[in-house]
Amino acid sequence: MKAAVFREHDKDPEKVVKIEDIEVPKLKPDEVLIKVEATSYNYNDLWAIWGRPIKVPMPHVSGTDISGTVVELGEQVTSLEKGDRVVSHGNLSCRICSMCTSGREYDCEKRLVWGFQTGPLWGGYCQYAHLPEVNVAKISDNISFEDAAAVSMVGMTSWHMLVDRARMKPGQTVLIMGGTSGVGMVGIQIAKLYDCTVIASAGNQQKMDKCLELGADFVVNHRQEDWYKKVRDMTQKKGVDIVFEHIGKTVFPQEVSLLKMGGTLVSTGATTGYDSTIDLRYLFFRGINIVGATQGTKAELEEVLFWTSKKKIKPLINAVLPFSEMVKGHLMMARGDQIGKTITTPQKL
Known part of the structure; x- marks a missing residue:
């Protein structure tokens, strides 16, 4: 072969x-x-x-x-x-x-x-x-082989991040970083399944437009220096409940600053670098949670495949x-x- x-x-x-x-x-x-x-x-x-x-x-x-x-x-x-x-x-x-x-x-x-x-x-x-x-x-007959391969690990990982680790609840505000990445594209759609307000980030206008097509309510360019200020304005200065993170060093400190009291940042990667910093005052004054995630369970994979078969998740x-x-x-x-x-x-x- x-x-x-x-x-x-x-x-x-x-x-x-x-x-x-x-x-x-x-x-x-x-x-x-x-x-x-x-x-x-x-x-x-x-x-x-x-x-x-x-x-x-x-x-x-x-x-x-x-x-x-x-x-x-x-x-x-x-x-x-x-x-x-x-x-x-x-x-x-x-x-x-x-x-x-x-x-x-x-x-x-x-x-x-x-x-x-x-x-x-x-x-x-x-x-x-x-x-x-x-x-x-x-996989069901109405899922193509291409869609199944595209959604399997990233979908399982995204479900694990948002549902299991971040304990996402309906009505929350969720910031999905890198919304057109593998995990990001599914993260947007899972958050909308939970009827959350979704702010997505992307690195150029074409990707930003795709985030909106996937269901994001708002989108911001995370390559712009003031991107996090725009996110704060989008939330009327209230911040977000969950940050869905996998970009790493270049955005991590700003992401932490956007969390509400008791909010959660869930991370599954660091493509721009691992050695980031954090202002510890956000950690203890706001009581925020910073959690990690990697892959997920077979049950979480099957959950994503179910919603893919129902066309609620589209890779x-x-x-x-x-x-x-x-x-x-x-x-x-x-x-x-x-x-x-x-x-x-x-x-x-």
């Missing part, structure tokens, strides 16, 4: 990522084999290629979010059948520790992100992929690339010029 493989780290994906022939994987008893129809790009693909912040197993196949059809079953698999349309749940956890059995599989000490930390040659940029039965979710897809041109997706992501998710189709060379 064809797979996108790299055997060394480099800043330039074009230099190291190549389409190669590798063997179709042999299944363990609890695994299924999936014919991959669509794979969605994530920023951890770039981290893997760059070899930072961690080294990854070599040779490496990236790709965490796949959708496709089950074509083979391990002998212990009972909940799936050949022909089922499925999507991956990329959070590989032990399922037996106290974190997992209390519903916090994302906090499992043995957790691995499939397609990022796994290998050698075990990820989703390939024509056939294998996963444990427990890491596969069914924003930037481009669908044939597998022979899949490195273009890495380059677009590195430049930051994509709007929504980029997809590659391993069966279409």
